Amino acid sequence: MALNILFMGTTKFSAKVLENLYNSKHRVICVYSQPPSKKKRGQKILPSPVQTKAENYKIQIRIPNDLKNPEELDFLKSIKPDVVVVAAYGKLIPKEYLDLPNILFLNLHASLLPKFRGAAPIERSILKMEKETGISIMKIVPKLDEGPYTRQIKVKLNINTTAGELSDKLAQLGSQAMIHSLNDLEKNNINFIEQDHNNSTYAKKIQxxxxxxxxxxxxxxxxxxxxxxxxxxxxxxxxxxxxxxxxxxxxxxxxxxxxxxxxxxxxxxxxxxxxxxxxxxxxxxxxxxxxxxxxxxxxxxxxxxx
The missing domain is CATH 3.10.25.10 (Formyl transferase, C-terminal domain)
Known part of the structure; x- marks a missing residue:
C-alpha cells in the first residue's frame, strides 16, 4: 500500500525531491516549508521553491515560523502521515514530533554521514577538495544529523565540480534513494546502520x-x-x-x-x-x-x- 508522506523542505534541492516523490506511487498529503523571504531589491516577497512547487501541485502547504507551536503538532497528529520526509528544510524537528508513535522521520542529507553533518555539506565537501561525497537517507533523532542511515550513495568529485551541479545531481540520486527506502518501509523491510560517531565532521553554515x-x-x-x-x-x-x-x-x-x-x-x-x-x-x-x-x-x- 502506498505511503502517506508529509514533506518538509525549502530550497531548490528540496523542490526536486518533492517533484520526484510526487511522481512516485506514494502520496504527498502535505508540505511544510520556510516562510517567504524578502528579495533585497524592492523587498519583493518570494515564496520558497518548495512552496511554489507544492502550490503548482495543489498540495496543502504550511509555512510556520515555529514548529514548537502546539497548533502545528496537533495538525501533524490530525493528518496521520505514515512518514515525514525532510530535505533541506532549514529547521530542526522538535523532539515532541520525533516521539510521536507510528510515524517515521527520514532525512535526505547531502553527504556520506558521519562526514559533513550540518547546514552546508555540499559547499564544505568542495572547499575541502574531497574526492567523493554523496547522500545519506537517515532516521532523524534529536541530535543534529546523528541518526542511523538506511542508504548511502557515493558520487565522485573533481576539480571542476560546482556546488550547483553537485546539488542537482545529489537531489536526483537522493530522491531515488528515498523512494527505495519508502518502498522498504512499505514492506516493513527497512534496516538502519549506526553512524561511526568517532569519525564525524561538521559542515557549518557558510559565512x-x-x-x-x-x-x-x-x-x-x-x-x-x-x-x-x-x-x-x-x-x-x-x-x-x-x-x-x-x-x-x-x-x-x-x-x-x-x-x-x-x-x-x-x-x-x-x-x-x-x-x-x-x-x-x-x-x-x-x-x-x-x-x-x-x-x-x-x-x-x-x-x-x-
Whole structure:
C-alpha cells in the first residue's frame, strides 16, 4: 500500500525531491516549508521553491515560523502521515514530533554521514577538495544529523565540480534513494546502520566573510572556493570598489605576488600558481565570459586586486 508522506523542505534541492516523490506511487498529503523571504531589491516577497512547487501541485502547504507551536503538532497528529520526509528544510524537528508513535522521520542529507553533518555539506565537501561525497537517507533523532542511515550513495568529485551541479545531481540520486527506502518501509523491510560517531565532521553554515577570494591561497584552493560558491552566493574580488563574482576559472602555471593581474587575459596570481578567469559577473551586471568582459572593462596587467 502506498505511503502517506508529509514533506518538509525549502530550497531548490528540496523542490526536486518533492517533484520526484510526487511522481512516485506514494502520496504527498502535505508540505511544510520556510516562510517567504524578502528579495533585497524592492523587498519583493518570494515564496520558497518548495512552496511554489507544492502550490503548482495543489498540495496543502504550511509555512510556520515555529514548529514548537502546539497548533502545528496537533495538525501533524490530525493528518496521520505514515512518514515525514525532510530535505533541506532549514529547521530542526522538535523532539515532541520525533516521539510521536507510528510515524517515521527520514532525512535526505547531502553527504556520506558521519562526514559533513550540518547546514552546508555540499559547499564544505568542495572547499575541502574531497574526492567523493554523496547522500545519506537517515532516521532523524534529536541530535543534529546523528541518526542511523538506511542508504548511502557515493558520487565522485573533481576539480571542476560546482556546488550547483553537485546539488542537482545529489537531489536526483537522493530522491531515488528515498523512494527505495519508502518502498522498504512499505514492506516493513527497512534496516538502519549506526553512524561511526568517532569519525564525524561538521559542515557549518557558510559565512559571508568566506566568500571573498583569498589570493593568499594556492590556486587549487581558490578554484575550490569559486566552485563551492557557484552559483550562490558567489566567490568575489574587489576592483575599483565594485564586486566581481567569479563563476569559473582554471589553474595556470605562472607566478607573481598574490592578487596581481599578470597578463591581459584575467590571469591572477595566487600564493602558488595562478588562476585564469573564464566567466564572471560584475556587480549589477549579467554573467559574461572573460573575453566579453575585457571588451568593455580594462583590468590592466600589474593591477593588485583585493
Amino acid at each position: 559571508k566573510s568566506e566568500t571573498k577570494i583569498n589570493w593568499q591561497q594556492d590556486a587549487e584552493k581558490v578554484i575550490a572556493q569559486i566552485n563551492a560558491f557557484n552559483p550562490n552566493p558567489g566567490a568575489w574580488f574587489l576592483f575599483k570598489n565594485k564586486r566581481y563574482k567569479v563563476l569559473k576559472a582554471v589553474k595556470i602555471l605562472k607566478s607573481e605576488a598574490p592578487g596581481v593581474v599578470i597578463d591581459g587575459n584575467l590571469t591572477i596570481a595566487c600564493k602558488k600558481n595562478s588562476i585564469q578567469i573564464i566567466s564572471l559577473q560584475k556587480e549589477g551586471k549579467q554573467v559574461s565570459s572573460a573575453k566579453e568582459f575585457l571588451l568593455g572593462n580594462e583590468i590592466k596587467k600589474g593591477t593588485k586586486l583585493s
